[in-house]
Amino acid sequence: MRDFSYLRAGNIEAARNAAALPGAMLLAGGTTLIDLAKCGVAEPATVIDISHIEGLNAIDVTADRAVIGALAKMSHVADNTEVKSLFPAVSEALWQAASAQLRNMATIGGNLMQRTRCPYFRDPQNFPACNKRAPASGCSAIGGVTRGHAVLGVSEACIATYPGDLAVALVAFDAEVDLGERKLKVEDFFLAPGATAEREHDIRPGEVIMTIEIPGSAAARRSTYVKVRDRQSYEFAAASAAVGLELESDGRTIRDIRVALGGVATKPWRVRAVEDALKGKALDEDTVRKASALAVEGAVDHGANHYKIALAPRVIARAILKLGETA
Amino acid sequence: MTVHDMKHAASDSARLEAVGGRLSRVDGPAKITGVAKYAFEQQLEGLTHAVLVGATIAAGKVTAIDTRAAETAPGVLAVLTPDTIMELKGASDWFGNPPALSTYCPLARKVTFSGQHVAAVVAETFEQAVAAAALVKVWYDETPAVVDLSDGKAGDGIPIEAMTKEWGDAQAAFAAAPVRICAAYNTPREFQAAMEPHGLIARWQGDELTIWEPSQWLDGVARTYAEWFGVPFENVRLVSPYIGGGFGSKALALAHSAVAAAAAKMLNRPVKLVLNRPQNFTSYGGRAATRQTVAIGADRDGKIQSIVHRGVNETAIDGMWVEPLGSVTSIMYATPNFSSKQNVVRVNTVVPGAKRAPGENPSAFGIECAIDELAYELGIDPLEIRLINYAEQDPHAKKPWSTRQLREAFAAGAEAFGWAKHSPEPRSMRDGHQLIGSAPRASCLPAAYRPWPRFFRGR
Known part of the structure; x- marks a missing residue:
């Protein structure tokens, strides 16, 4: 035992x-x-x-920022009125994650610490080789069944997909994670595998996630999370996009845009190339689709996950166009 | 979820809703409120826990099993292998055919699929059994496996003559038909993954066996236990308080059931064995993967002249399952010429089994998609082509139907669905950002051969 x-x-x-x-x-x-x-x-x-520590489950939201305690439940954050109005992508990402039972139990801090659903990672008995579990043991996924594996941020050591939804919205809106002594951008808190696939988070022994802070912005207020998956609920993303949009007063020129991808990368994946290509441009379908294609430049597939390279830009475009319609 | 109060089930208003109304299952409230006590949730004094060890290869032989570490682990009462488990007698199959072999060992020496049970550990607690099971070391002599139907080594399989159904000259009529379509339809292996996993508690009192196990077939399952252990049928008491999902898979006593009952006999203590979720995919069948080709020859006005159907389903290396793929194909549409044949292909898998309308489900999928292909080829509405080829009598037996109201049902379905607004052109219909398509579907079950229609909208 x-x-x-x-x-x-x-x-x-x-x-x-x-x-x-x-x-x-x-x-x-x-x-x-x-x-x-x-x-x-x-x-x-x-x-x-740590579930009995008091005061770590507060949800404090103003127009300036949302501060979410590490022990806040996913369902509470998803259902928070201010989160829904000021950070809709965050609420939508949470609603579309896991199942009702899991959302009622799982905390926001734990959500950031969830591990990949790579089936080889989670089956040590049948697949001893996994660089994420045992450094330098190899990767069972490469050459295996890869339909759910990442196409962005992959390395020769690991192609495991980051599975979460919330963190995709967090990186889109420059959220920070407070570790007590240190504060990190959520984007930097997650580590791409490189040659050290066993390190998924920049967290040190003795550090505990205290809060997550999301700066308020016009883009965060007009935001959405689009998740495409094999079934409608309790399923990880085939590809997902968190998008925020701010238009100029003319109602069609893009002042600010935030785009991040889930389900296709080894970490929550901000795509600034798409943002840069759209800032200052008029919002129209052709422009959006061309810019969205930039999200998968440099993508690497391993056979069965090739579809994600085609799917991801379409999910981004869907999310942006959807926001454009809800002026 | 709405919990319907069963108090009102017999009231007049409920009776009015009996057809097309929302009726509660008798056991529904107990199940969803957590009150239901499932078969293997019984608390028995002296209960022990068995955990299975599954093969990590798909084909080959077990050459050695090292049980020493497991046997000395805390709480362990027994480690069962093919060499140490008690010998059981062969049991008849579910049709009552006598067994091919006089003895039966539920733990495998010859491995024919990944996950096949090769050993089991019984301990005082579940956790001890899980930990000890991980300490059982198994050595194999591995041989090449046929992974599935797409495996190059799979071959064409074994013809099942009993499945052949033919009338007229289907090949010649197809060749002569002015309009022809031919398409392939594949369905993957489909699994029953019930909320309540498979499992049981077995308890012997002398030569009387009590089994707490969810069962869709109490008598048949009890008979199997009686035959395995050579005790009278009356000595087996099968207690199945609820079924937390079965879908056809809980109709037989399976290898893991035999392991638990044998362990209880050997230890003279009650044994509980519950399959974990991965084991639920390798311990019983599910619907076999299938491959079909459907060729239809028709006149230019859409009248079918010939249907040529060929089907294949997978089965196990050491077990036979025929998924009757021509069952709906032969009954849905009037055709003067028909040919349906079927093979089965052995692959390294747990033997498939009955799952929700065995045969009819993939069979209907094939013929109903094919007739849509024909409709598209001819430019005829898919509902119209079904009416053009309406079977006024059983196309094979040439006998009148006792009841068949498919035409009326199509009319009612088309009205309810708004079929008139449907457009057959690909990519021509949208719902918001999503492309949608629609099709009518009909099927039938062999019990009554009453076809029923469905209308589907796909995204």
Whole structure:
């Protein structure tokens, strides 16, 4: 039997101290950690239950910024009136993530820490080779069944897709994650695999996610999250896009636009090439589709996931055109 | 979700809604409120827990199993392998045909599919059994596997003569027809993934066996246990309080059932064995993957002259399943010439089984898509071509139907669907940003051969 210690942290200092222990992992909603322990991927020496720490689940939203506590439940954030009106893409991304039961349990901090759904990563018994689990052991996905794997940000070490929805919206709107001693752009918090696929997050021993801060903006207020997937609910994205749009007073020239992709990259994937190509341009379908195509420049497929290269720009275009219609 | 109060089920208003109304399942409220106690949720004194070890190869032989580490792990009561599990007797199949072999071992020495049970661990707790099962080391002599129907090694398979159905001269009539279409229709393996997984609790008291197991066929399953253990049928009590989804898969006693019942007998303690989610895909069949070609020859006015149908379904290396692919093909439309033949191809998979209208489902998919192809080829409305070829009598037996109101049903369906607004041109209909298409569909079940129509809108 795999034995482990269970500690319940009463406050954030205790959580930080315990999180510095070797082999320590944090437990909040438990929807990721317990799954990973069941399939033999996570083998924590110590489980630190932070779910009882008070004050970490606040949701504080003004026009300037949203500050979301790490222990806020996905369903609470999704249903928050201010989040819905000031950051609709964030709410929509959450609504389209996981299932009702999972959203009621899972926390925002845990959501950022979820691991890839690469089936090879999650099956250590049958696929010992996985650079994400065991550095330098190889990649079972390359040459395997790759329909769900990434086409952007991949390396020779790893092609596992970042599976989440919320973080895609967060990187689109320059959100930051507060780790206590450090604050990082969410975009930098997630790491592309490169040669170190085992490192998915820039988080150090002893650090605990405290809050997520999303700056308010006109683009965030007029934003949406479009998710295309094999079935309508409880499914990861084949491709998704978080898009925010701000038009000039003429109602057709693009002043500001934010675009990020999910389901196609190894991390939440901001696509500034598309943004730069559209800023200052008139919003029309032809322009939008041409610019959206830039999102997949340099994309690399592994056979069965080739469709994502065609799909991703269309999802971006759909999201932008949808926003354009809702003046 | 609405929970209907069963108190009113017999009231006049509910009876008025019986046709086309929303009726509660008798066990629905208990299930969705969590009150239902499923078969293997019984709390029994001295209950032990069994966990299966599955093959990690798809084809070959088990050459050795090292059970030492598992046997000395905490809480372990027994590690069962083909060498140590008690010998069972062969049991008759579900038609009652006597077994081919006099003995049966539910743990495999010869591996014919990935995940096949090769060993099992029984322990005091579930967690101990899971941990010990991971310590069982199995060595194999691996041989090449046929992965699925698309595998180059799969071959053409075995003709199933009993499935051949022919009248007229279908090949010649097809060749002579002025309008011809021919298309291939494939369906993948389809699995029953019920919310309640497969599993059971087995308890022996002397030579009396009690099994708590969800079952769609109490008598047949009880008979299998009786035959495996050589006890009278009356000695087997099968308790199936609820079925949390079966879809045809919970009609048989399966290999894992035999393992649990044998372990209970060997240990003289009740044993609980529940398949985990991955094991639910490798421990029983699901609908076989199928391949069909449907060729239709017709006059220019859309009257079908010939249907030539060829089907293939996958089956297991050591088990036979025929998914009757011509069942709907032969009954839906009037045709003077018809030919349907079917092969099965052995691949390295768990033997497929009955899943929700075996045969009719893929069969209807093939013929109903093909007739749309014919309609498009001819420029005739898909609903119209179904009426042009309406079978006024059983096309094969040439006997009148007892009841067939498909024409009336099509008319009612077309009205309800708004079929008149449909456009047959590809990419011609939109709903917002989404391209949509639509088609009428009919099918039938062999029990009554009452075809029913459906109208679908696809995106």
